[in-house]
Amino acid sequence: MLTETKPIPGRTRILNAAVKLIRTKGYNATTVDDLCAEAGVTKGGFFHHFKSKDGLGVAAARHWTDITSPLFAGAPYHRPGRALDRVLAYLDFRRSIIGGELAEFTCLAGTLAQEVHTSHPEIAQAAGKSIAAHASTLVADIQSAMDESGRAFDFNAESLALHTQAVLQGGFIIAKSAGDPHHAEDAIDHLRRYVELLFKKPEE
Amino acid sequence: MLTETKPIPGRTRILNAAVKLIRTKGYNATTVDDLCAEAGVTKGGFFHHFKSKDGLGVAAARHWTDITSPLFAGAPYHRPGRALDRVLAYLDFRRSIIGGELAEFTCLAGTLAQEVHTSHPEIAQAAGKSIAAHASTLVADIQSAMDESGRAFDFNAESLALHTQAVLQGGFIIAKSAGDPHHAEDAIDHLRRYVELLFKKPEE
DNA sequence: TGACACATACCGACCAGTTGGTATGTTTAT
DNA sequence: ATAAACATACCAACTGGTCGGTATGTGTCA
Numbered sequence: 001m002l003t004e005t006k007p008i009p010g011r012t013r014i015l016n017a018a019v020k021l022i023r024t025k026g027y028n029a030t031t032v033d034d035l036c037a038e039a040g041v042t043k044g045g046f047f048h049h050f051k052s053k054d055g056l057g058v059a060a061a062r063h064w065t066d067i068t069s070p071l072f073a074g075a076p077y078h079r080p081g082r083a084l085d086r087v088l089a090y091l092d093f094r095r096s097i098i099g100g101e102l103a104e105f106t107c108l109a110g111t112l113a114q115e116v117h118t119s120h121p122e123i124a125q126a127a128g129k130s131i132a133a134h135a136s137t138l139v140a141d142i143q144s145a146m147d148e149s150g151r152a153f154d155f156n157a158e159s160l161a162l163h164t165q166a167v168l169q170g171g172f173i174i175a176k177s178a179g180d181p182h183h184a185e186d187a188i189d190h191l192r193r194y195v196e197l198l199f200k201k202p203e204e
Numbered sequence: 205m206l207t208e209t210k211p212i213p214g215r216t217r218i219l220n221a222a223v224k225l226i227r228t229k230g231y232n233a234t235t236v237d238d239l240c241a242e243a244g245v246t247k248g249g250f251f252h253h254f255k256s257k258d259g260l261g262v263a264a265a266r267h268w269t270d271i272t273s274p275l276f277a278g279a280p281y282h283r284p285g286r287a288l289d290r291v292l293a294y295l296d297f298r299r300s301i302i303g304g305e306l307a308e309f310t311c312l313a314g315t316l317a318q319e320v321h322t323s324h325p326e327i328a329q330a331a332g333k334s335i336a337a338h339a340s341t342l343v344a345d346i347q348s349a350m351d352e353s354g355r356a357f358d359f360n361a362e363s364l365a366l367h368t369q370a371v372l373q374g375g376f377i378i379a380k381s382a383g384d385p386h387h388a389e390d391a392i393d394h395l396r397r398y399v400e401l402l403f404k405k406p407e408e
Numbered sequence: 409t410g411a412c413a414c415a416t417a418c419c420g421a422c423c424a425g426t427t428g429g430t431a432t433g434t435t436t437a438t
Numbered sequence: 439a440t441a442a443a444c445a446t447a448c449c450a451a452c453t454g455g456t457c458g459g460t461a462t463g464t465g466t467c468a
């Protein structure tokens with residue numbers, strides 16, 4: 001039996017190129033020619049698949065969700081029995097995937113949203129959806145952890161879920177501003193400590 | 205006696221225009237012509253004051269420090285007697301200046317660092333210095349709060365100071381991604397709760 | 409025999425940066 | 439005191455290259 005290596009279609013190669021280049025250089029600094037060269041496609045091919053560069057931007061934001069969703073859905077942090085442990089395991093997982101170059105672990109959606117939030121609202125909206133969708137995957141565990149704790153909180157599960165994303169995004173920015181990926185880990189460490197303190201039982 | 209209204213020199217007008225436009229549109233999307241129009245200067249005037257657009261980028265990052273330093277130095281959050289209260293007052297101050305358009309309260313340095321960290325390292329470095337310099341103004345109060353608490357912490361004052369900036373930056377990104385400034389306030393609320401929990405005395 | 413997935417060649421708009429000035433001080437030499 | 443020499447702060451017009459986008463093919467497969 002042959003190993004059927006099906007070729008990756010041009011559209012997907014362009015989207016993967018977009019993820020790589022936009023994470024490294026940003027949206028505006030990434031030219032259509034850059035994308036074509038990286039994807040091994042000509043300009044005609046590019047505009048066959050996307051009606052404009054902005055159209056690609058929107059598609060890239062959605063592609064980002066398509067890439068990351070299965071990564072997190074298949075990650076081992078869903079295994080612990082207690083909800084709080086699953087939340088902490090999520091943070092540990094996020095910390096564990098930090099390594100190597102900044103562009104390899106930073107968030108495309110955050111990068112896009114920051115850069116184009118006024119000039120290209122459609123792209124920003126698609127990026128916002130991607131972040132919100134990922135945050136929403138945490139809500140159930142956070143809500144369960146809140147319920148299991150038997151405590152009262154002056155925030156809701158959605159707010160804390162979104163906050164985890166805020167801290168991650170902020171950690172990436174500090175890492176970029178200092179040129180040191182280590183700072184992204186520090187941000188997660190503080191976030192983990194925050195979650196532990198929130199749910200810590202008074203006696204322990 | 206005449207009211208001597210000294211005219212703002214072109215160089216300063218260009219720097220102020222840069223802060224406004226880059227915060228709104230980002231660095232790459234802000235053209236030299238945009239800057240000239242906003243500042244009321246011609247292109248020749250621009251390149252008299254700055255040797256290149258990148259040169260302006262570096263100068264704008266430093267200008268950002270020049271603008272923000274006196275703002276924070278003169279703010280009322282330094283007044284409380286207990287160090288912890290000064291730290292919390294700082295966060296309350298940061299929360300209070302959020303309002304209106306996103307471009308009016310977001311951080312130029314964070315925006316710059318995110319966008320140009322690979323393509324224009326000099327600008328990113330200048331932006332990083334601005335963030336680090338601001339964070340360092342918090343270290344003394346945080347250190348005092350740690351000392352006054354009499355507790356042991358597994359992080360140092362510098363780390364927590366930088367983390368406050370990470371959370372702020374992250375809050376801005378979530379706000380931009382959702383198109384809602386309110387999220388920046390949520391991030392600060394969580395950060396304030398974290399600081400309170402860190403320093404809360406066991407008995408209270 | 410089309411519909412699809414590309415490629416080649418090209419265009420007009422725009423953009424960073426240059427050129428070659430002018431007007432207004434400020435310093436220096438006599 | 440004053441003129442020459444220099445410095446600073448701008449301006450209008452231009453240039454060479456780049457960018458997003460288009461027009462028009464060509465090969466392939468159901």
